[in-house]
Structures are given as C-alpha cells and as structure tokens.
Amino acid sequence: MESTLTARDRVGVQDFVLLENYTSEAAFIENLRRRFGENLIYTYIGSVLVSVNPNKNLEIYSKAHMERYRGVSFYEISPHIYAVSDNTYRAMRTERRDHCILISGESGAGKTEASKKILQYYATTCPVTDNMSTLRDRLLQSNPVLEAFGNAKTLRNDNSSRFGKYMDVQFDFRGAPIGGHILNYLLEKSRVVHQNHGERNFHIFYQLLEGGEQDLLSKLGLERNAQKYQYLVKGCCPRVSSINDKNDWKTVRKALTVIGFHEDEDLLNIIASVLHLGNTQFGEGENGENQITTEPQLKYVSKVGTMNEQYPPPPNTHTTHTHALPRRVNRELQFCINYCNEKLQQLFIELTLKSEQEEYEAEGITWELVKYFDNKIICDLVEEKHKGLISILDEECLRPGEPSDISFLEKLEDTLGGHAHFVTHKLANGKTRKVVSREEFKLIHYAGEVNYSVNGFLDKNNDLLYRNLKEVICQSDSQVLSQCFHREEVTDQKRPETAATQFKNSLAKLIEILRSKEPSYVRCIKPNDAKQSGRFDEALVRHQVKYLGLMENLRVRRAGFAYRRHYETFLQRYKSLCPGTWPNWQGRLADGVATLVQHLGYHPEEYKLGKTKIFIRFPKTLFSTEDALEARRPALGETILQAGEVIQSAWRGMKSRQRARCRRHAVDIIRKFIKGFIYRRYERCPENEYFLDHQRFSFLMTLVRNPPKSVLDKSWPIPPPSLTEVSAHLCRLCMQNMMRAYCRRIQPEWKKQMEQKVVASQIFKDQKDSYPQSVPKLFVASRLNSEEFNLKVIQTLGNDKVKYGIAVTKYDRRGYKARPRQLLLTSSFAMLVAEAKLKQRIDYASLRSISVSSLSDGFMVLHVPSEDNMQKSDVVLQCDHVIEVVTKLATMADKKIKVNMSQERIKFAVARGKEGVIDFTSGPELKVANGKKGHLLVTAPKLNP
Ligand SMILES: Nc1ncnc2c1ncn2[C@@H]1O[C@H](COP(=O)(O)OP(=O)(O)OP(=O)(O)O)[C@@H](O)[C@H]1O
Numbered sequence: 001m002e003s004t005l006t007a008r009d010r011v012g013v014q015d016f017v018l019l020e021n022y023t024s025e026a027a028f029i030e031n032l033r034r035r036f037g038e039n040l041i042y043t044y045i046g047s048v049l050v051s052v053n054p055n056k057n058l059e060i061y062s063k064a065h066m067e068r069y070r071g072v073s074f075y076e077i078s079p080h081i082y083a084v085s086d087n088t089y090r091a092m093r094t095e096r097r098d099h100c101i102l103i104s105g106e107s108g109a110g111k112t113e114a115s116k117k118i119l120q121y122y123a124t125t126c127p128v129t130d131n132m133s134t135l136r137d138r139l140l141q142s143n144p145v146l147e148a149f150g151n152a153k154t155l156r157n158d159n160s161s162r163f164g165k166y167m168d169v170q171f172d173f174r175g176a177p178i179g180g181h182i183l184n185y186l187l188e189k190s191r192v193v194h195q196n197h198g199e200r201n202f203h204i205f206y207q208l209l210e211g212g213e214q215d216l217l218s219k220l221g222l223e224r225n226a227q228k229y230q231y232l233v234k235g236c237c238p239r240v241s242s243i244n245d246k247n248d249w250k251t252v253r254k255a256l257t258v259i260g261f262h263e264d265e266d267l268l269n270i271i272a273s274v275l276h277l278g279n280t281q282f283g284e285g286e287n288g289e290n291q292i293t294t295e296p297q298l299k300y301v302s303k304v305g306t307m308n309e310q311y312p313p314p315p316n317t318h319t320t321h322t323h324a325l326p327r328r329v330n331r332e333l334q335f336c337i338n339y340c341n342e343k344l345q346q347l348f349i350e351l352t353l354k355s356e357q358e359e360y361e362a363e364g365i366t367w368e369l370v371k372y373f374d375n376k377i378i379c380d381l382v383e384e385k386h387k388g389l390i391s392i393l394d395e396e397c398l399r400p401g402e403p404s405d406i407s408f409l410e411k412l413e414d415t416l417g418g419h420a421h422f423v424t425h426k427l428a429n430g431k432t433r434k435v436v437s438r439e440e441f442k443l444i445h446y447a448g449e450v451n452y453s454v455n456g457f458l459d460k461n462n463d464l465l466y467r468n469l470k471e472v473i474c475q476s477d478s479q480v481l482s483q484c485f486h487r488e489e490v491t492d493q494k495r496p497e498t499a500a501t502q503f504k505n506s507l508a509k510l511i512e513i514l515r516s517k518e519p520s521y522v523r524c525i526k527p528n529d530a531k532q533s534g535r536f537d538e539a540l541v542r543h544q545v546k547y548l549g550l551m552e553n554l555r556v557r558r559a560g561f562a563y564r565r566h567y568e569t570f571l572q573r574y575k576s577l578c579p580g581t582w583p584n585w586q587g588r589l590a591d592g593v594a595t596l597v598q599h600l601g602y603h604p605e606e607y608k609l610g611k612t613k614i615f616i617r618f619p620k621t622l623f624s625t626e627d628a629l630e631a632r633r634p635a636l637g638e639t640i641l642q643a644g645e646v647i648q649s650a651w652r653g654m655k656s657r658q659r660a661r662c663r664r665h666a667v668d669i670i671r672k673f674i675k676g677f678i679y680r681r682y683e684r685c686p687e688n689e690y691f692l693d694h695q696r697f698s699f700l701m702t703l704v705r706n707p708p709k710s711v712l713d714k715s716w717p718i719p720p721p722s723l724t725e726v727s728a729h730l731c732r733l734c735m736q737n738m739m740r741a742y743c744r745r746i747q748p749e750w751k752k753q754m755e756q757k758v759v760a761s762q763i764f765k766d767q768k769d770s771y772p773q774s775v776p777k778l779f780v781a782s783r784l785n786s787e788e789f790n791l792k793v794i795q796t797l798g799n800d801k802v803k804y805g806i807a808v809t810k811y812d813r814r815g816y817k818a819r820p821r822q823l824l825l826t827s828s829f830a831m832l833v834a835e836a837k838l839k840q841r842i843d844y845a846s847l848r849s850i851s852v853s854s855l856s857d858g859f860m861v862l863h864v865p866s867e868d869n870m871q872k873s874d875v876v877l878q879c880d881h882v883i884e885v886v887t888k889l890a891t892m893a894d895k896k897i898k899v900n901m902s903q904e905r906i907k908f909a910v911a912r913g914k915e916g917v918i919d920f921t922s923g924p925e926l927k928v929a930n931g932k933k934g935h936l937l938v939t940a941p942k943l944n945p
C-alpha cells in the first residue's frame with residue numbers, strides 16, 4: 001500500500017486511518033466518493049474492508065488478480081476483497097485458529113457478491129486434489145440453489161437474499177477445503193403469498209415456468225405463463241430485464257445434480273403445488289362450512305403426498321390469509337433484523353476494541369482509553385431476562401385472560417418507561433409525540449430511530465402453525481416435505497417456543513460461533529438506491545456510514561496511533577533516508593528503526609516503538625517521511641544506476657576471466673594428449689603419462705558402462721597393451737560370475753536338459769550334418785507315453801522301469817526288410833519290441849559301440865558281440881530323432897559307449913563272421929534302397945554347407 005501513498009491526492013487514502021481529519025464524517029465520505037469516482041471501490045479502516053457497490057462489472061476479479069493477492073502481505077497492495085480472503089486464509093493456516101469473515105450492509109450493498117468472490121478466491125487458489133474437486137464444485141454450486149429458493153427481486157435489489165446466511169468452510173492441514181455447511185436465518189416466508197408492488201416471489205417459481213420443458217410443465221399441471229398464478233402477480237412484474245429466468249433454470253438444475261440432490265421430482269412437485277394452492281378458491285357450503293371450489297388444483301396438490309383425504313380446510317379464507325400475514329410479518333421481521341444488527345454491531349465494537357487493545361499489550365505500549373458508544377444498553381433493552389422487550393412479549397402471549405397488542409404496549413410502557421432508548425406516544429413529550437402514533441413504540445437504535453407498530457405482534461410471536469397441518473405434512477410420502485418439520489414438534493405436548501425467543505436463541509448461538517473465531521470484516525455500502533453505476537448519493541452513503549458505525553470504528557482504530565508496521569517492513573522501505581541504515585542495517589531491527597526516526601527528526605510524542613512494530617501517531621508524520629522518500633528517489637535512482645554499472649562491469653570481467661581459464665585448461669589437455677599419442681609405444685614417461693592413464697581409464701570406464709550382458713555375449717573391448725593381462729583376468733572373472741549367476745537361476749528340469757545337450761554336443765558337434773538343426777530342439781523325456789507300451793512286455797521287466805521309448809524302423813541284416821519296432825531303454829538295457837513280443841534285449845554292458853553316419857539321415861547301428869549266442873548280432877535301426885536316441889543311450893550307459901561317426905559307410909556283423917554294409921551318399925532327399933553288392937544305400941540331403 002505504501003507504494004501508492006504518494007498518489008493520495010488523486011484517489012484519496014487507501015486506509016481511512018491515514019485521514020488527517022479522522023473525526024470528520026464529511027472527510028470520510030469525500031474520500032469514499034473520490035475513490036469511487038476512480039472505480040476504486042475498496043478502502044480499509046485498518047483491517048476492516050469497506051466496499052462500495054459499483055453496480056457494474058469491474059475488471060478486478062480475474063485469475064491474474066487472484067494470483068496477485070496470493071500470499072502477499074495485506075498492506076503491500078491495494079485494498080481488495082481478495083486481500084481479506086487471502087489474509088484470513090493465511091492467518092488460519094499459520095495460527096491454526098478458526099477465522100470468520102463478517103459481511104454486513106444494506107440490501108443491495110453487495111454482501112452476496114462479496115461472499116461469492118471470497119468463495120471463488122478459495123476455490124481457485126487453495127490446493128485441491130482430484131477427489132476434492134467435487135467438493136469444491138459443491139461448495140460453489142450451493143449458491144445458485146440457495147439463491148433460487150431464497151432470493152427474489154425487491155425494489156432495492158434484483159437478487160435480494162431474503163434470509164441471513166452463515167457459511168462454514170472447513171480446511172484440512174494442507175489448507176485444502178474438505179467440507180462445509182450452511183445455516184440460514186430468518187427466511188422471509190411471507191413472500192410466497194404476497195409481494196409488494198414492483199417486487200417478485202422467489203426466483204425458483206419464475207425459473208420453473210420459463211425454463212421447464214413442456215413435458216415437465218404438463219406433468220405438473222402448469223402453464224408457461226406467470227400471469228396465471230395468484231402468487232406471482234401481486235408485485236405486477238413477473239418479468240425483469242436484468243434477470244434471465246430461463247438460463248438461471250439451467251444453472252439451478254445443473255447445480256442440484258452437482259450438490260447431490262436427488263429428489264428433484266419431489267421438489268418440483270412441491271413448487272408446483274404452491275402455485276396451485278395459490279389458485280385454490282374457497283367458498284361457503286350449504287351448512288355454512290368452508291369449502292374448496294377449485295377441484296383441478298387439488299388434484300395436483302395431492303400429488304405431493306398422501307394429503308388429499310386428510311387435507312383440512314384452512315381456518316381463514318384465502319384473502320385474509322394473504323393480506324393480513326405479510327404486514328404482520330414485516331413488522332416483526334424488521335424488529336428481528338434490527339435486533340440482529342444491534343447484536344452484530346456490539347460484537348464488532350467489542351472485537352475491534354479487543355484486538356486493538358491486545359495489539360498494544362503485545363507490543364508493550366500503554367493503552368489509552370477510547371471513548372465509544374456501547375450499544376449494550378439497546379441489546380439489553382431487547383433481550384434482558386424478565387425486563388427485556390422479548391420477555392415482556394412472551395409473558396403477554398402466555399398469560400391467561402385476554403392479552404392483546406395494546407395490552408402488550410401498555411405492559412411495555414409500565415416496565416420500560418423512562419428507558420433512554422424506548423419511547424411511546426404516551427411516554428413522549430409534546431414535541432416527539434407527533435411522530436409516534438398510539439399503536440406504536442419507538443426504539444432508538446444506535447443506527448437511528450425506528451417506529452414499530454404493535455399490531456399483530458402477539459399473533460406473530462405465537463407463530464401457531466396448526467399442529468394438525470404439521471402432522472399431515474410429516475405424513476407425506478414426499479421425502480422433502482416429510483422432513484420439513486421435526487416429528488417431535490408434532491408429538492411433543494409442550495408449548496413451542498415463541499418466535500421471538502426462538503430467534504433470540506438462534507442469534508445467541510450465532511454470536512457464540514462468531515465469538516469463537518477470529519473475525520475479519522467487510523462493510524458493504526450501496527452508493528444509490530437506483531442500482532445505477534457511477535452515481536454516489538451522499539445522503540444515502542452518510543446514513544450507511546453512520547449505522548455501520550464506521551466513524552466509531554475509525555475513532556477506535558485511530559485513538560492511539562494512525563499507522564503501525566513491523567520494523568522490518570518500515571526499515572526496508574525508508575532505510576535509504578538515513579546514512580546509518582543505508583544500504584543495509586546490520587544490528588537489531590528495533591535499533592535500526594530508532595536510528596532512522598532520530599535521523600528523520602521524529603518528536604517523541606509522534607511515535608512509539610513496540611516489541612516488533614513502530615506506531616506512528618499522526619498521518620502527517622508518515623506523509624512527510626513518504627515525501628522525503630519521494631524526493632530522494634532520483635538521487636537514489638542515480639546511485640543505483642551507477643552501482644548497477646559497476647556491478648555489471650565487474651560481473652562481465654569475472655565471466656571473461658572464467659572463460660579464458662577454461663580455454664587455457666582445454667588447450668593444455670589437447671596438447672598433452674597429442675604428445676602422449678606420439679609417445680604411446682614408449683615405456684611410461686612424463687610425455688605419455690597422461691595419454692596412457694587416459695587410455696586405461698577409458699578402457700575401464702567402457703567396461704563399467706557397458707559390460708557383457710549375458711553368458712552368450714562374447715563382446716569385450718580391446719584393452720590397451722598395459723592392461724592385456726588384467727583384461728583377460730577380468731574377462732574370465734566376469735564370465736564366471738555370469739555363469740554362476742546363470743547356474744543359480746536354472747531349474748532342475750532345465751539342468752537335466754542342458755546336461756544331455758552337453759553330451760550330444762560332445763558326440764555330434766562338427767561330426768554329424770543334422771546336429772546344428774537339433775540344438776534348438778529340446779530333448780523330451782520319452783517319445784512314447786506309457787499307454788503305448790505293451791503291458792505284457794512291461795510285466796516281464798520286473799523292477800526295471802522303461803525310461804525312454806521311441807518308435808523305430810529295424811532293417812533285417814539280410815535283405816534289409818524294414819520292420820516297425822519300439823526301442824525301449826531302461827537303466828541297464830535296451831530292447832526292441834514288436835507288439836507283445838520282446839524281440840531283442842541288449843545289455844549296455846555288452847553294447848560295444850554305436851555307429852551313425854555323418855550325414856543328416858537317422859540310421860544307427862548298435863554293435864553287439866556276435867560270439868555271444870544269447871544275443872543276436874548287430875542291429876540296424878532308423879528313427880526320426882537319432883541324436884536324441886544316441887544321447888539317451890550314451891547317458892544311460894554312463895557315457896561309456898563309443899560312438900563311431902562314419903563318413904561313407906558303416907559295416908556291421910551279420911551272423912557267423914559275415915559283414916553287412918550300409919553306404920551313405922548325399923542327395924536331394926532322404927532315400928533308402930538296396931544297392932550294389934547286397935549293400936544298403938542311404939541317400940541323405942545336405943543340411944549345412
Ligand atoms: N463487486 C461487485 N461488482 C459488480 N457488481 C456488484 C458488486 N457487488 C454487488 N454488485 C451488484 O449489486 C447487486 C446486489 O448485490 P448483492 O446481491 O450482493 O446485494 P446484497 O448485499 O446481498 O443484498 P441483499 O441484502 O438484498 O441480499 C448484484 O446483483 C450486482 O449486480
């Protein structure tokens with residue numbers, strides 16, 4: 001704020017405490033007027049915000065504006081509703097205490113708008129997580145619904161709230177809004193049945209008729225014409241240019257969904273039935289009883305619940321009901337509103353004084369007594385037990401006999417006669433008697449005098465809504481309607497509390513809530529009665545300034561000192577005015593401020609130094625300091641400019657020196673490198689030292705950054721000569737490590753597979769053409785499953801178990817006739833089986849060797865000694881998995897079997913010293929045929945080059 005103090009002549013002062021003539025109401029209003037003329041609608045009285053309704057949209061509520069006020073100290077920036085919002089929020093978070101913002105002012109002064117601005121500020125600036133955004137939307141969307149049902153067009157405000165509102169927003173420890181609730185006070189119910197000329201009923205009725213879809217209206221039995229409804233035509237202005245009911249309807253429907261209200265249909269039925277009730281006519285029956293003469297309306301009203309049968313005729317006729325009620329309500333309502341304002345004013349004065357006094361105490365400054373008007377006397381007049389106005393009213397309502405409004409007035413005169421703030425026609429002297437009629441009493445409120453007519457006071461205070469009506473409503477099967485009254489109210493035989501006592505109690509609760517929180521205040525003022533922008537009606541504003549107690553507030557605030565700031569802020573701003581504190585003060589802040597004000601020549605009576613703040617008594621002291629700062633600015637600017645140049649050149653010099661150093665270093669390195677390269681083959685010497693180290697380093701770093709990734713990865717960087725040995729060592733270690741890790745990881749199944757593959761590799765690698773193709777194909781446990789074994793054969797085995805079986809073709813040694821057989825392997829022998837017959841058994845111990853060809857065929861010859869009569873001679877077999885079969889045989893016979901790999905021919909023994917021969921040759925495809933000289937000729941394709 002200080003930054004704009006110099007512009008004070010143009011737009012007044014931003015804080016009334018800086019007004020020189022602070023006791024002058026005229027000066028106060030002139031300041032408001034000047035600022036209003038510049039669209040500066042906000043001004044402070046210390047921490048209280050005064051807001052003047054601009055009646056036009058100002059460009060001061062954007063997101064950018066919110067950001068500007070976020071986290072910024074209250075007085076550093078021009079007054080704004082966002083500053084109050086932010087300050088309250090931050091104080092709540094740092095002090096961890098509840099806060100409240102109290103917004104007050106006349107109808108149309110901008111209270112509702114201010115509350116919406118505050119909510120929007122929190123919705124935009126507070127931290128919100130995803131799941132909380134629903135809550136934020138609910139908080140914001142509660143407004144359109146509240147306004148639809150609680151606001152109406154009045155002469156003073158097209159969107160006048162016809163109820164008082166207390167809204168609670170709860171924040172969690174991170175400062176995120178996590179909940180809220182709303183309390184309503186004093187809803188003006190009478191508006192439903194009557195509106196003054198130029199006013200409307202609550203918005204929702206017009207919204208439904210204008211915006212509701214045709215289907216919906218038909219269902220509710222409504223017509224799209226407000227003129228048709230008695231309850232909507234009293235004020236003669238169902239349409240208003242500033243209100244778009246159709247659009248507002250859409251907003252309200254959407255808002256109902258957002259806030260999670262699901263009984264829409266129920267609600268619309270109730271709204272419609274109110275309109276129908278308004279059109280219901282009553283007549284006299286044959287026996288003089290009251291009778292409803294408009295059947296169709298009743299049909300729709302009954303839709304709301306189970307009310308058609310029991311609905312009792314009202315005790316009064318329709319006309320008296322609508323006319324008598326509002327006049328009575330308004331009297332008493334006005335009394336309640338004024339009483340409420342009186343209480344809030346009392347709280348306001350008490351808390352402002354208290355906070356002022358607390359600040360003095362905290363700062364160790366002697367408190368100076370402030371004279372102010374304490375309106376406790378008026379509050380007592382209204383609410384005191386036994387002697388107060390409300391007590392007397394209740395007493396009169398309850399007493400036996402024939403109490404009346406007039407007997408109430410007389411009782412008031414008896415009890416309160418002589419009270420300075422209470423006057424009646426009888427009590428008044430000749431001069432004032434004229435302005436108080438015989439049926440009135442006058443209260444002298446702190447904000448002005450108000451006459452109240454006693455007519456209807458007793459009736460209204462009794463607030464007797466007939467018990468059977470409440471009962472019927474409670475029984476309705478409409479969810480919403482049945483919850484309108486507490487069931488206890490219907491069953492409880494106790495007399496309900498009177499309206500005034502109910503209000504007194506709820507007000508006491510509200511004051512208690514407010515008292516438990518740290519208050520901030522927004523005081524709204526409306527500049528004219530015509531809702532016009534740019535018009536400032538001085539008389540109207542003066543009235544509001546008076547009854548809002550703003551002059552009182554200013555006097556309290558200014559009683560001691562006009563201006564106070566933390567030492568740090570003060571010193572930071574004015575330190576350039578004193579050589580002792582410029583450019584920086586090194587000691588305690590309080591000493592710095594003392595040095596500064598001494599240099600400035602402050603007189604002792606002009607200021608006081610507290611514990612953390614300086615208090616300045618008169619605005620003129622501060623203004624002269626501001627002027628001195630203003631005068632010093634050019635010189636200061638010059639000095640700062642010069643300092644800037646010096647800093648700039650020093651900075652540039654340092655930067656270039658830094659760059660030169662870097663370049664020199666780089667050149668050195670390159671030079672060393674080149675020299676080292678030239679000397680790289682020499683023994684280690686100073687010339688190649690750097691190069692060799694670098695080589696070693698980069699070799700090791702390459703290994704660190706890019707080591708082999710798996711056991712199969714054989715890549716390894718080429719080491720420099722000095723590291724050949726180390727490199728080999730490292731390579732081995734690395735490989736071992738990987739292998740160990742690999743082995744640790746493998747499963748037993750896979751291990752067995754690998755072992756067999758190793759045996760296969762020892763036998764066939766680089767020997768047999770089909771070997772490379774066999775490597776990726778996994779060996780299986782058996783090619784035949786147990787069902788394929790012949791049971792008889794298995795039974796002959798006894799304890800031996802078949803471990804592997806495969807279908808093979810056996811060739812006769814003479815004539816080479818091919819015969820299908822099963823080759824079964826146990827742990828000690830192999831056998832050839834033809835169906836149920838065991839054809840040949842070959843013990844591994846007597847199996848001399850196995851011959852296979854080097855080509856891709858599947859032939860193998862098992863060599864068995866022929867001199868043994870028990871054994872038949874060699875066996876010629878062919879199968880699809882010759883490598884697997886030979887590997888299994890070799891594994892089971894404990895690898896002792898010799899496997900011969902023949903290039904072109906295999907010889908085998910036929911009985912009694914005779915030999916058979918198989919010739920192998922390459923060809924386009926696998927072929928087995930009888931060849932020359934009784935040989936078997938096998939042709940096999942070449943699989944690998
Ligand atoms: N800050 C503002 N900027 C622009 N227009 C405003 C502002 N404050 C109020 N208004 C205008 O004044 C009208 C009345 O304001 P608002 O409804 O807030 O008054 P109120 O104090 O809540 O009155 P009531 O007591 O009748 O509810 C608004 O509808 C809006 O047109």
Ligand SMILES: [Mg+2]
Pocket residue numbers: 111112113159160161
């Ligand atoms: Mg309002």
